[in-house]
Amino acid sequence: MQNIGFLSFGWWSGAPGSMVRTPADLMHDTIALAEAAEDAGMDGAWIRIHHYEQNTSSPFPLLAAMGARTERVELGTGVINMRYENPLYMAEAAGTADLISGGRLQLGVSRGSPEPAADGPGTFGYPLPVGTLPVEDAAQRIAQFRHAISGAGIAEPGANAHVRPGQKLPITPQSPGLSERIWYGAGGEESARKVGELGMNLMSSTLVEGGSGEPLGVIQSRQIAAFREAWEQAGHGGVPRVSISRSIMPIIDDETAAYFGGMLERDRMGANRDQVGSIDNFIATFGKTYVGDMDKLEAELREDEAVQTADTVLVTIPNQLGADFNHRTFFALAELRDRLSGEHTGPSPATALQARSDQGQRVTA
Incomplete structure (x- = not known):
């Protein structure tokens, strides 16, 4: 693992304890999350996109704002359901946001996941063509989007052109360069192989196809190997990137212990483990939550084959606890990256935060 970023599901609600109670709260807090990630030394700030739900749905205004308030972190999506998108308008919006950020967008796209609307894309004005599968429709839109951001000619010129x-x-x-920073959210080995053939980067989440009972990391490591083999066989240049998602809850102080201690107890009892279930008519493996102090997390993540194989780990975060809370855990996540890469030489997250507080520096985002 070379990079670590957060992945925010972008929920807002008026539930007790929620620090993100309205859509406006969500937008401002997500921008603050990106600033907090950069301040803590993380590498990426990624947002999940869903429609017809109380979470992030329109990525490009938010990505542009995040880009304007940060200087270094990658800004990504995990993932954009392309069946909702006009590929050419999306190409304009993506180009605009990428220029604002100075070329830091990492756009994850896919055919989408199960959703509450019976026919969301059709309601948006994009009904599924007769005889076309949803994955085929998404693939066509992705191809048109990638063609457009490559700089290729699209429209026939008029008399005044x-x-x-x-x-x-x-x-x-x-x-420039945006076309090389497109990722596809693949669910299994076959889709990962197709991603490699097409020359996109690979995203794999905490849920993958397959119910063999093997650990998620083992299943994903085969998925990653299939992707890289296909990339090489297709003759693409450069080194393809791979991200995986994990749920990681560092316990670094009394407050994190209060929030995550129950998960730690389930972990001690053996109840916290990968699970096999059914979603969208296929069998899938769902990843467990990594929870505990830094030494425990480091030891367990070293045993995760996909964490050791991927270049980027995206950590799903409890965004409703707010940017200030997550800012503190971001220091721990950055330290985990350094520990796993053998580069950590500094103080623990708690020590670093206390030192900043003692010096009168702001420790909240």
Whole structure:
């Protein structure tokens, strides 16, 4: 693992204890999360996109704002359901947000996951064409989007167009390098292999196809191997990137112990483990929660084959606890990255935070 970022599901609610009670709270707090991740030394700030639910649904205004308030962290999506998107408008919005961020967008796309709407894309004006599967529809939209952000000509010129004869008009603005920073959220080995053939980066979440009873990390490591093999066989240049998602709850002080202590007790009793279940008509393995102090987390993550194989780990966070709370755990996550890569030489998260507090520095986002 070279990089660690957070993945926020972007929930808001008026539930007791929620620090993110309204859509406005969510937008401002998500921007603050990105600032907190950068301040704590993390590498990425990623947001999940869902429609018709109380969470993040429109990524590009939010990504642009996050980009304007940060300088270094990658800004990603995990993932955009392409069946809801006009690929050419999305190309304009993505190019704009990427330029604002200075070329830091990492866009995860896919066909989407189960949702509450009976036909959400159709309601958005994109009904599924007769004889076309949802995955095929999404693939066509992804291909058109990637073509547009590559700088290729798209539209036939009119009488007032200033282009050379035979040229088509490209989508603007173009953001150099964006076309190399597109990821696909794959559910299993076959889809991962297809991602490698197409030359996109691979995203794999805390849920993957397969119910063999093997640990999630073992299943994902095969998925990653299939992706990399397909990438190489297709003749793509460069080194493809791979991200996996994990639920990691560091216990570093009394407050984190109060929130996560119950999960730790379940872990001690053996109740916290990978599970096999059914979703969207296929059998899947759901990942467990890693919870405990830094030494325990380090030891367990070293045994996770996919954590050792992927270059990026995205940690799902309890965003309703707010940016100030998550800011403190971000220091722990950055330390875990350094421990696992053999680069950690500094103080513990609690020590670092206390030192900053003693010096009168702000320790909240």
